[in-house]
Amino acid sequence: MQVQLRIRRYNPEQSNKPWWGDYTLQNVNRTDTVLDLLHRVKWEIDGTLALRRSCAHGVCGSDAMRINGANVLACKTLVSSFSREGSNQAKIQVEPILGLPVQKDLIVNMEPFFEHYRSVLPYMINNDPAPADGRERLQSPEDRARFDDTTKCILCAACTTSCPSFWANDKYVGPAAIVQAHRFIFDSRDQAPAERLQVVGDTFGVWRCRTAFNCTNACPREIEVTKAIAEVKIALATGEV
């Protein structure tokens, strides 16, 4: 099939203005991913195209992009999802994720995103000595289940950069950082839920969430992001985790 691929290009060394690059690709399989198409452009048409990708299998989270207006991972998005059954044509538009400064083409500066991520102390804090048997700190399956969903985050930033509140104000910690906070706040083995709740309970924390649900729609790992944010709000309101 034939694909009309439109890519938002930007190279600050050449021009301050971004532009659209149009590429027509032939002999595309319906089962190809958008990442495959971007590779074809980079390897066969224009080697200057800049993009991030690593595993290409939806695990590393490097290639979050705005494809036909929605934040997705290019490596998990099939060409067939933009073409009707039986049609041999598709139009695909690829842009960098919104709300973070674009460095070149599809590459954005992730540092503001990771700054928010680090602010929620995204690591286990437990000052008790390790168990006498030297093995792991145990918890019940029910306790583990409370934060199971939020352990799936791969930090691709698809949720945060789909959030209208984050677009409006980049001081908002954003859905991804709250998901990471949730993962530790509700972990019975962690001893610092109060510190994390202090961060996400700030003026630029969970209260900025307007429950638009864009984050939940965007998450390539199908994490119920808005639900996790609501659970953190309830924890802040009740003081119970």
Added chain:
Amino acid sequence: MTTVIGTAKRKVTIRQVQIQANSERYAYLFMRMSGVALLVLAVGHMLIQHVLNSSGNLTLLFVADQWNSWGWRAYDMFLLAFAVAHGLNGLRNVLEDYIHNPNTTKWISRFLVAFGIITIIWAGIGIASFDSEAARAAQEALRQSLGQ
């Protein structure tokens, strides 16, 4: 400080956490509670005014009859207070999304609080000082002057 307050029957550990509260937390709680209250008050108001009674009958006399009871006056005062405060806090949330200067947002919050308080007091005085008898007499006088 974290205190484990027990593992319930479900084997889920629930811990009590002491968090330094801020105004946003109270604003969030207020929006939830006033939202539920408004659901009852505003929907009730609409049902009374437009379903149980015809909107064609909403005259001064109707208001005079309704506000003859202090219960209805209290109902309308709660509706007024919750609607104004809920709406203005919503407006503050929207404005603070787009206005990033902390000083400006502080002054906007202060202005909205002052505006809300003045509106509630002003309209509250209107509801509390409404004279049903005088309103009935005025309606009657109007009817007579129109020869009805």
